[in-house]
Amino acid sequence: MPRRTDLSDTFCPVGRSAELVGDRAVLLILRDLFFGVRRFEAFQANTGLGPQILADRLKRMEREGVIEKRPYQQRPVRHEYWLTDKGKALFDVLYAMRNWAERWAYAPEENGAFGRAVRYTHRQCGADVGLSTTCPLCGETLGYGDLKGEMSPALLAEREARVAR
Amino acid sequence: MPRRTDLSDTFCPVGRSAELVGDRAVLLILRDLFFGVRRFEAFQANTGLGPQILADRLKRMEREGVIEKRPYQQRPVRHEYWLTDKGKALFDVLYAMRNWAERWAYAPEENGAFGRAVRYTHRQCGADVGLSTTCPLCGETLGYGDLKGEMSPALLAEREARVAR
DNA sequence: CATAGTAGCTATGATAAACATAGTAACAAG
DNA sequence: CTTGTTACTATGTTTATCATAGCTACTATG
Numbered sequence A, B: 001m002p003r004r005t006d007l008s009d010t011f012c013p014v015g016r017s018a019e020l021v022g023d024r025a026v027l028l029i030l031r032d033l034f035f036g037v038r039r040f041e042a043f044q045a046n047t048g049l050g051p052q053i054l055a056d057r058l059k060r061m062e063r064e065g066v067i068e069k070r071p072y073q074q075r076p077v078r079h080e081y082w083l084t085d086k087g088k089a090l091f092d093v094l095y096a097m098r099n100w101a102e103r104w105a106y107a108p109e110e111n112g113a114f115g116r117a118v119r120y121t122h123r124q125c126g127a128d129v130g131l132s133t134t135c136p137l138c139g140e141t142l143g144y145g146d147l148k149g150e151m152s153p154a155l156l157a158e159r160e161a162r163v164a165r
Numbered sequence C: 001c002a003t004a005g006t007a008g009c010t011a012t013g014a015t016a017a018a019c020a021t022a023g024t025a026a027c028a029a030g
Numbered sequence D: 001c002t003t004g005t006t007a008c009t010a011t012g013t014t015t016a017t018c019a020t021a022g023c024t025a026c027t028a029t030g
Helices: A013-021 A024-034 A040-047 A051-063 A091-104 A153-164 B013-021 B024-034 B040-047 B051-063 B091-104 B153-164
Strands: A067-073 A078-083 A118-122 A147-151 B067-073 B078-083 B118-122 B147-151
Touching: A013 A024, A013 B024, A013 B091, A024 A040, A024 A051, A024 A078, A024 A091, A024 B013, A040 A051, A040 A153, A051 A067, A051 A078, A091 B013, A091 B091, A147 A153, B013 B024, B024 B040, B024 B051, B024 B078, B024 B091, B040 B051, B040 B153, B051 B067, B051 B078, B147 B153
Parallel strands: none
Antiparallel strands: A067 A078, A118 A147, B067 B078, B118 B147
């Protein structure tokens, strides 16, 4: 898809973010990074992306400084992908997306007894934070590292089915 | 671009959001909607999108229920595009994107004396909210409607230049 | 009443990106 | 010296995006 305009140097902050985050593949990779996925094959299985787009996006994300490669073995050299601070800061965007979807993108009761697709609890105080950006119990602002996510049984099953293939 | 997987029925909330928001064009349209833009030609000028993608995305967004068409005149019938409640709730996503970019996507001093690309103040108390999701003065949670955005001179000039063409 | 706007699209053909599938590189283990 | 593992790259088809032009349904002006 040819780009009429490159937005990386617009003065609009949403435009600049959109250049990176306005891409399905990048969002899926980020999601998995935040769930602790670090290896190529695992990204492929979990995101359903083909190896080409995946490789392309990982390069792009590295170039943008949101992830970095770290070798986890020599002979042959193999790398993992880790979020940088700039990348970790994108958590707020993904979290806002999650909050929106949990509220607006599910049919009633679609997530059964678990209540929602991903339940987040505040690490420091253990409270279920619901769909809030601040802890409803202790009032703290919530960012990456403060939250512990727990997937619903349905979501867990879906992910396991994908990896099994 | 053919889609290997349709994500609108995945159990993952980020996946569901990504189906809508993981698209550059949709993000640009949303940005302009939040700045008060409502008409086809204005979207075209401000986003730089061609009429085809714009028309396509507006239809998609209407189908998803984030915007609705409202006639603003008869003879000939002309429409404006308005955010629904579901659409307004996406503000948090765009705001998170703005916050990330203001912090990570600008060179130092790129926004000159104005300090940032868009300055937001809390309507209720007038405080500059910085890059926070809660008001630093009164502590309130900030959503669409609570904030008043003010563009930097550079951003304003850029937008005016686009509309002039 | 004929031409010139105005706003919101649709049509067309060229280009570029995404897709599925297959294959390669660099080793280790048996 | 064959099989397996992980991380990709190569190839050709399908699909989306792009620029440009044109259409529709009117109003306004001369």
